Amino acid sequence: MKILVVNVNTTESMTASIASQARAAASPGTEIVGLTPEFGAESVEGNFESYLAAIAVMDRVITYDGEYDAVIQAGFGEHGKEGLQELLDVPVLDITEAAAHVASMLGRKFSVVTSLDRTVPLIEERLLVAGLNAHCASVRASGLGVLDVERSKDRAVAAIVEQAVRAIQEDHAEVIVLGCGGMAGLDVAVREATTAPVVDGVASAVQLAESLVALSLTTSKLRTYASPGAKRVLSWPLSEHLS
Amino acid sequence: MKILVVNVNTTESMTASIASQARAAASPGTEIVGLTPEFGAESVEGNFESYLAAIAVMDRVITYDGEYDAVIQAGFGEHGKEGLQELLDVPVLDITEAAAHVASMLGRKFSVVTSLDRTVPLIEERLLVAGLNAHCASVRASGLGVLDVERSKDRAVAAIVEQAVRAIQEDHAEVIVLGCGGMAGLDVAVREATTAPVVDGVASAVQLAESLVALSLTTSKLRTYASPGAKRVLSWPLSEHLS
Amino acid sequence: MKILVVNVNTTESMTASIASQARAAASPGTEIVGLTPEFGAESVEGNFESYLAAIAVMDRVITYDGEYDAVIQAGFGEHGKEGLQELLDVPVLDITEAAAHVASMLGRKFSVVTSLDRTVPLIEERLLVAGLNAHCASVRASGLGVLDVERSKDRAVAAIVEQAVRAIQEDHAEVIVLGCGGMAGLDVAVREATTAPVVDGVASAVQLAESLVALSLTTSKLRTYASPGAKRVLSWPLSEHLS
Amino acid sequence: MKILVVNVNTTESMTASIASQARAAASPGTEIVGLTPEFGAESVEGNFESYLAAIAVMDRVITYDGEYDAVIQAGFGEHGKEGLQELLDVPVLDITEAAAHVASMLGRKFSVVTSLDRTVPLIEERLLVAGLNAHCASVRASGLGVLDVERSKDRAVAAIVEQAVRAIQEDHAEVIVLGCGGMAGLDVAVREATTAPVVDGVASAVQLAESLVALSLTTSKLRTYASPGAKRVLSWPLSEHLS
Amino acid sequence: MKILVVNVNTTESMTASIASQARAAASPGTEIVGLTPEFGAESVEGNFESYLAAIAVMDRVITYDGEYDAVIQAGFGEHGKEGLQELLDVPVLDITEAAAHVASMLGRKFSVVTSLDRTVPLIEERLLVAGLNAHCASVRASGLGVLDVERSKDRAVAAIVEQAVRAIQEDHAEVIVLGCGGMAGLDVAVREATTAPVVDGVASAVQLAESLVALSLTTSKLRTYASPGAKRVLSWPLSEHLS
Amino acid sequence: MKILVVNVNTTESMTASIASQARAAASPGTEIVGLTPEFGAESVEGNFESYLAAIAVMDRVITYDGEYDAVIQAGFGEHGKEGLQELLDVPVLDITEAAAHVASMLGRKFSVVTSLDRTVPLIEERLLVAGLNAHCASVRASGLGVLDVERSKDRAVAAIVEQAVRAIQEDHAEVIVLGCGGMAGLDVAVREATTAPVVDGVASAVQLAESLVALSLTTSKLRTYASPGAKRVLSWPLSEHLS
Incomplete structure (x- = not known):
């Protein structure tokens, strides 16, 4: 099982620390991949920074090249989890x-x-x-x-x-x-x-993510978290357009 | 890891069915023990039966002879989980x-x-x-x-x-x-x-019980679920006094 | 009018004290009968003891030999009233x-x-x-x-x-x-x-019980408090099976 | 015991009907006095009429010449009970x-x-x-x-x-x-x-009023329902200034 | 635009002060008319006084001789706004x-x-x-x-x-x-x-009243604030019957 | 008075339509400036698109070159208003x-x-x-x-x-x-x-924005909407880094 653990700020050392905590909580056989957003604040402590992080986290996950079984948004009290749930088919946890x-x-x-x-x-x-x-x-x-x-x-x-x-x-x-x-x-x-x-x-989210995967359960696509409709989205993913 | 899964009614075939569901959801290495109360209704569909089940479940767990890591009360919408939480030091889940x-x-x-x-x-x-x-x-x-x-x-x-x-x-x-x-x-x-x-x-409770055990977390004993004080309790456990 | 006032613990002196308070609040012509459970804790100060009391109170009322017009469960904050309401046709008050x-x-x-x-x-x-x-x-x-x-x-x-x-x-x-x-x-x-x-x-419950009886009103049997269905209930009433 | 039952509208026949219902629900020894406001609508079916009734009921009670043990405001869903509670020392019930x-x-x-x-x-x-x-x-x-x-x-x-x-x-x-x-x-x-x-x-309020009186309980004067301060109130009671 | 600002007590100097505050907040071209109730308390500090004010405010507005575009009830925490909304077709604000x-x-x-x-x-x-x-x-x-x-x-x-x-x-x-x-x-x-x-x-209500008028919006007459039905209302408006 | 009205999607014709509606609702002397985000979806109908719009709106406002008295976020049910409130000193309304x-x-x-x-x-x-x-x-x-x-x-x-x-x-x-x-x-x-x-x-927000400006009131900076702390924010504003 592979779980993406995405930091909400752009401080690499915090990503490392979070990923380390996630690994300590994971069951044997679970691989943890720590990801850092491509843009945003070095720490997230308010609504502006949190909204920016929301988009930066979605951007980072969407541009991640590889398979995974679940995603954890590792910011406490941050915006954005619902967007990830729309974009992905695997379970999304926020801490x-x-x-x-x-x-x-x-x-x-x-x-x-x-x-x-x-x-x-x-x-x-x-x-x-x-x-x-x-x-x-x-x-x-x-x-x-x-x-x-x-x-x-x-x-x-x-x-x-x-x-x-x-x-x-x-x-x-x-x-x-x-x-x-x-x-x-x-x-x-x-x-x-x-x-x-x-x-x-973080530790809780890792265990719960493993549980959802073990139960073969993932986000409902019936209404709120249905995949976005096909439409023109300018400059998305943002990181691919940033110079 | 060993998890007790306690049926709330006295129908043995339901205990077997619940335990089987629990085993299917459990991770490798988790042992599931299905238990049936010593007294109470053959099915629980109301408050009287549910209150009786609450006590019968506590009675059954308290008289269980062996070690275990978590307990699941396997009745939907039933009373009693808080009592188990007081009596035990391991995590208690209700379905x-x-x-x-x-x-x-x-x-x-x-x-x-x-x-x-x-x-x-x-x-x-x-x-x-x-x-x-x-x-x-x-x-x-x-x-x-x-x-x-x-x-x-x-x-x-x-x-x-x-x-x-x-x-x-x-x-x-x-x-x-x-x-x-x-x-x-x-x-x-x-x-x-x-x-x-x-x-x-049942499947959810098994996975969550495994998660709590993996996280080394158990019920808080600070206030609501503190162990009962030392006092005289007539005829408890009931099953040991039933003829 | 006869009202059963049921203590939730097994301390007889408290039953006497509660019954005395009930009598002081009752109207002329109202008879108060104080009852003590056959099993349970000497005082009820938590969920385990309260759940046990819930069943002990139902047991005591169900095995009471005589007629009555209303029942009062005289424990503050205790479980069980809904079960009594299912079992009885007369009004049930909890304090x-x-x-x-x-x-x-x-x-x-x-x-x-x-x-x-x-x-x-x-x-x-x-x-x-x-x-x-x-x-x-x-x-x-x-x-x-x-x-x-x-x-x-x-x-x-x-x-x-x-x-x-x-x-x-x-x-x-x-x-x-x-x-x-x-x-x-x-x-x-x-x-x-x-x-x-x-x-x-206790005094409040006595007056309210008298009021409901005077108004010829009793518990609705339409849904939540309908009488339990006919089914096998092992060892019930418990007190008749206790040695 | 004497209870004032105050109609909220000015239709005398409704006062009679309400008083009759109150008498049927009252215990022996309880005297029911039906009162009709001196002003207001012949039926109360909205906020304007209800606010006017609120004041008309207070006016009618305050100008009632005699002793009483409790007051019932006999309009369903009407404004005003809190005002009566401030003005009076006896229990006030609204239906x-x-x-x-x-x-x-x-x-x-x-x-x-x-x-x-x-x-x-x-x-x-x-x-x-x-x-x-x-x-x-x-x-x-x-x-x-x-x-x-x-x-x-x-x-x-x-x-x-x-x-x-x-x-x-x-x-x-x-x-x-x-x-x-x-x-x-x-x-x-x-x-x-x-x-x-x-x-x-109406029947419920009569029984509850009797209960409060029997329990020697009346409205708290600690905060919300404290008696109005001494001050100039123009044209009050209104009925004494109406030509 | 003309806005009636109605004081809830009978102290004229407070009406003047409130009207002055309203004028300071009003846009150029908005006329403020301060009104004082014909009856009621010199200050409103409780439910009795507030209910009396509710009726006195309605009475004062209903007997006002002139056109206006909105009404402000200038008492904080007072009863009565809903009654005014029934009686009037123009927007009603309470402070x-x-x-x-x-x-x-x-x-x-x-x-x-x-x-x-x-x-x-x-x-x-x-x-x-x-x-x-x-x-x-x-x-x-x-x-x-x-x-x-x-x-x-x-x-x-x-x-x-x-x-x-x-x-x-x-x-x-x-x-x-x-x-x-x-x-x-x-x-x-x-x-x-x-x-x-x-x-x-008061200042807020003046600005919001101007906004509602500018948006050509007024109270819904669909249900709660529908005009009162045609019926006999004794002594209303009260001020016209006061001696 | 100048009010920025920011569309949440990237469809220019909708910006024009919204600005037109805003102008119709504005008082004489109020200038309306319609703005379209530099990135994001052509229509916003879900959480991903809404979060992206939140950031795109903040980006558009922050890079706007000119003075203004208030900002309106013209998307119904969209995320982001709180971020704007942190970033700006003028009132922010969302529709x-x-x-x-x-x-x-x-x-x-x-x-x-x-x-x-x-x-x-x-x-x-x-x-x-x-x-x-x-x-x-x-x-x-x-x-x-x-x-x-x-x-x-x-x-x-x-x-x-x-x-x-x-x-x-x-x-x-x-x-x-x-x-x-x-x-x-x-x-x-x-x-x-x-x-x-x-x-x-849109019309409501224009009128309310005018009201807040007239009352000289703007967003509290005491806690939730305090300006973001000084810190490193990578690639912000995003539109200035988009190729």
Whole structure:
């Protein structure tokens, strides 16, 4: 089985880190291919950057030369998953939804701890649209930017644990979700500090992607995610027209 | 990995059928153990029977002599999962939630096709409590009792397909969930007749249970599903006191 | 008129206390019969114990030898009412819903003060399922176990008042509901300390049961609460098979 | 015990009919006083008329010369109950909420059958504001005006039964609520035709009012329904200034 | 274009202040006519006063002798708009809804800062009924009565800013709505102190009324706001019968 | 005042038609500039095309050389408005929200009639995210593609009227919203055929944009729509890197 794991920003080291986390979660026999978009922001922390990432991820997947069994969009709270679902016939997972599904199976309420405060509304909106917000106790910001998390893991753990503890005590969270692709690999440290189950979106998405493939299930093409109609699309794929 | 799959009714042939479906969905190396409650109804189609099943399932699991890595409660729309989660340290899946999680990853709206009309409210209520109702387009009854489904697979497929088609056309469902443990194995026929992805709860739960175990995640013990306090419980486990 | 008031735990002294509260609230001519389950936990403070109580209450009512006009399940936030409604032709009240109905008539928002923190989710879930959560400002825990409340009324009043005051000031509650069967009789003290109307579930249920009987209204048998179909139910009623 | 039952329109014969229904539902020893507003519409079937009725009902109660234990606003889906709750120290019931409370105790979903289509939104809005809409399956119009119902009981029963049957079959209602003060007394005929429990708002409100009085409970004065502050109110009560 | 701006209380100086604010917001060529009800409270801070104002506003508009293109009900959180919509053919705006519409276009969440705590529930209810509550972060009380706001603008600004800052920091509001007709003109000072956009209901309603008139759009008469049927209405309009 | 009206597809004739509709709705002194994206689909009827349009619209606005007072994204149900709000300091309107705001002021429930069935979920999702879905009775598809609507206005009117009538009769809509940028100008014909107010998104957005400018209000920069942080964004703006 081969799974494409697509980073949403253009920072290659984050793609490597995400792919590494994905490999650690994959079953034997599953190949993980990490992909980096050809254009877009070095970190995604708002709507403009997220919309640009949405298109950059679709562009990267559509121009990927090879076969694969599933695709994971590895940005937390980002736009675009529905577009990928239209374009592809294989299952598409995004890490926000994957993490929320897994967290819901482990406790009655989960809280997300993310990077900057300005990304909180994006995550809340994704959960609302996915119909997965009812058991979300809160989305809390650690105050660290995506690249800060990447740079200093120790500082990140401390900031995440602080918010996780407040989520448990004040918001009645029973499960913690790491709400940023750059937090991949920090789950063990946060779990030890809080005693709560800690869910990583990338790892969750890999396991769920394997499950869908094993069940021979893929995206419904009946209505919302039907393939786009045949029509003129100027300059698409964009990366092939960029100089 | 060993997974206990517990039927909710006392009909042994249904346990066999469910266990067989679970085995077909399991990964190599996963052992499936089918269990039948020691007391309760031969089919579960209402609240009284479902509450009795809830306790009978807990009783059966608690008196099971052996190790296991996860437990699946194989009744659709039934009470009791939360009790199991309190009693156990391993992950607990119930097939209603497992099917809803999987269906949500495949399309924007799913419909459940179940047995009798009187079980529709139970399923709606379980989805509400699980926070998984927002993308449920409808729960529809085929009009066949649980044991009727078991007895005549052809008749069952015809009745399910009729409601599935109406769910797609009238309720805008994009995915169909088979809403009865006894429908295990009918997914292929319904998929062929409707072109929609068709989700089986038992198969879904097996894959998701394997995922949670692979991710080393289990039920949070922080609040709702904390182990019961030490106290006097008369005649428990019940099966050990039944003559 | 004769009303059965069924305790959910197996502590006889609590049955006596609940029955006494019920008698104080009953109209002249109403006979109250207090019943204790034949099996189950000495106090109910979680899902496992609550599910067991659900079945134990149904068992106790079904084996009661005599006529009656209504049944009250006297556990706050407990499972099982729907099963009783299927089994019986007379009105069934549970004290969570009864208290919420009465509280809704007295103010715009009510808060529940219950025993342990772990029972809060059960109460929230019952109100959600009953469609009575929209005007619930909060469910707060006093931190006292069910039997602690029973043992020290003064300490219980102090702990309840502390949370009630916070519910009024922080959550904008206008009415306080005592969220534990063992709190029967504490309403006057809490009312005096807070100036809010204080609603006791047992007393409310008695009055509402009398009202339904007076109106010649009983449970609809059209769909959800139709009598169970004729089928084989192993070892039921359980108490008749317990050695 | 003395209960004021206030009609919302100025048609004296409807006041008599409502008071008669109230007396039939009252316990021995309860005195029912029917009151008619001093101004307003001969029937209330829309927002303008309902707002005018709200004030006319408050005016009528405030100018009533005598003691009483509870007040019932006997218009279905009408504005104004909250104002009465501010002005009075005794319990205030309105028949929409009273019927919804009683219906909720009898089945999982109820439907309201009212007079004209244009009153449907008023009822839906009242249930939403009261937090009692979650278990309302539908509000359906019989197509008969308030005074038509009053004039021809047989025709009214036929029109109500037609909608009640559709509510049961299409909307999954298990209980029928008569959604018009003028339908008082038709419950038995509708019950016989549908086999569903049929709830009359006036009768329900009488029983619930008696319950609140018996429980020594009345409206919270903590926030929403606190008594109006002392201030200049021009021409109030209006009826004392009308020539 | 001529717009009637109707105060909800009987304090003439407030009518003048509201009309002045409306004039400042109006486009060249728009004439503003301020109207004061003939009866009712000198300030509206609760349900009784608000219901009385609802009728007094309708009465004042209906007895206005002249042509006009739109009507604005200039009370925040007050009852009655729907009645005006039935009675009139021109567009009707109320300042609560107008402010919420405008605030929703400026940020993801808005908070309302109003006068007394007891008016908070009225505003919450109006937003709920209008379907505009989803993006309302909170409704907060400044603690000043309507006439206090009118009397001391400096004190009012300080009290509003205090709550606005808390709304931004604690409730994640991004836009502040001034929730009291008497706060007209304070928007600039609050904006400077908070850096948030500050929305005034009267100004918003004037602009939106002009927009509806420019678009040749007016209230639908299809169902909810159809004109009242022809019927006997005692003593209406009330002001013509008051001595 | 100058307003940019940005088409979401790359069909120049549709830009012209939309700009023309905008000009008809604008006040004297308002200049309308129609803009066409540099890349993307000739019509937008699904998530992939809509996400691409989101970025193409931002790209087009950001590379526009000139001053302006407001921007309108003229695609119904499309992604991207939040990104524009981050990038710009002037007010941003999208026609879905503008139409929903205006429709909400005209009646209690509105229905949207759009192009293809597959665009229905996009519109429902936009209304949900905007918090404007509570009064949306339904979103219905006419069955005509975006360019079909553009080509045959008569056929479009007939198909829209058919669905509008059903929305009024079956879904209780009181106002009709034209849910496709290409339907600009059809409002009069649909209004005449249905007697309902018919709302055009482009015209509504123009009027609302003028209102926000007149009120000196613009997007809050406090949290969700704060300007993007300074960071490396590869190949942005895309149109400047396209060969």
